[in-house]
Amino acid sequence: xxxxxxxxxxxxxxxxxxxxxxxxxxxxxxxxxxxxxxxxxxxxxxxxxxxxxxxxxxxxxxxxxxxxxxxxxxxxxxxxxxxxxxxxxxxxxxxxxxxxxxxxxxxxxxxxxxxxxxxxxxxxxxxxxxxxx
Amino acid sequence: xxxxxxxxxxxxxxxxxxxxxxxxxxxxxxxxxxxxxxxxxxxxxxxxxxxxxxxxxxxxxxxxxxxxxxxxxxxxxxxxxxxxxxxxxxxxxxxxxxxxxxxxxxxxxxxxxxxxxxxxxxxxxxxxxxxxx
Numbered sequence: 001x002x003x004x005x006x007x008x009x010x011x012x013x014x015x016x017x018x019x020x021x022x023x024x025x026x027x028x029x030x031x032x033x034x035x036x037x038x039x040x041x042x043x044x045x046x047x048x049x050x051x052x053x054x055x056x057x058x059x060x061x062x063x064x065x066x067x068x069x070x071x072x073x074x075x076x077x078x079x080x081x082x083x084x085x086x087x088x089x090x091x092x093x094x095x096x097x098x099x100x101x102x103x104x105x106x107x108x109x110x111x112x113x114x115x116x117x118x119x120x121x122x123x124x125x126x127x128x129x130x131x132x133x
Numbered sequence: 134x135x136x137x138x139x140x141x142x143x144x145x146x147x148x149x150x151x152x153x154x155x156x157x158x159x160x161x162x163x164x165x166x167x168x169x170x171x172x173x174x175x176x177x178x179x180x181x182x183x184x185x186x187x188x189x190x191x192x193x194x195x196x197x198x199x200x201x202x203x204x205x206x207x208x209x210x211x212x213x214x215x216x217x218x219x220x221x222x223x224x225x226x227x228x229x230x231x232x233x234x235x236x237x238x239x240x241x242x243x244x245x246x247x248x249x250x251x252x253x254x255x256x257x258x259x260x261x262x263x264x265x266x
Binding site for chain 1: 199
């Protein structure tokens with residue numbers, strides 16, 4: 001055992017820096033694929049920009065780096081929003097809902113949120129619906 | 134064959150009234166459980182109230198009745214918001230996102246959206262997060 005592992009408290013700190021806070025992890029209600037939904041909202045206009053998916057590690061990165069990271073269900077890999085497009089999402093706040101299966105991530109969005117170029121992933125995509133009073 | 138089934142076009146209409154519009158159904162990218170996420174937003178304040186889950190039938194009911202209906206993953210049954218609590222969600226509009234796995238449902242919420250009594254399911258449930266610039 002070398003000197004860097006001789007102090008148990010230092011070792012524990014190093015491990016905890018690489019995993020999601022256990023107090024948060026135990027509140028997550030993950031789907032069969034180990035994911036929760038992440039709703040992303042522009043902090044000032046309150047537009048809903050997009051919905052992505054996070055596993056524990058994507059959430060850990062989102063909570064600790066100031067940038068939003070997702071798990072891509074189609075590509076089966078992590079992606080940090082903006083690394084390819086430049087359309088970074090800066091984290092303003094993150095909340096977990098009452099039953100632990102959805103996150104609300106408030107961000108400052110740089111450029112378009114949608115990979116198609118629309119401002120949000122919902123713009124121009126209304127379905128025909130009967131409306132209430 | 135009785136008179137009500139003698140007219141093929143009438144029969145087709147009757148069947149189509151009981152299924153989700155095929156043009157919408159083919160755009161849905163469902164998870165392993167056959168569900169898409171439904172983000173519910175108050176139409177005027179733009180608060181994100183909650184996230185629920187919909188299969189094709191829950192979406193059909195939501196699009197055709199003016200009230201929001203979900204599929205409960207925990208109870209494995211349909212639930213129309215407000216039937217028990219009185220906290221009805223009146224549909225204002227529904228949009229499907231670019232890749233078909235999330236809905237944005239704009240509503241007029243009666244009372245609290247959350248079954249715990251908080252106005253939204255995210256209120257008071259912030260996680261500690263490093264924020265961007």
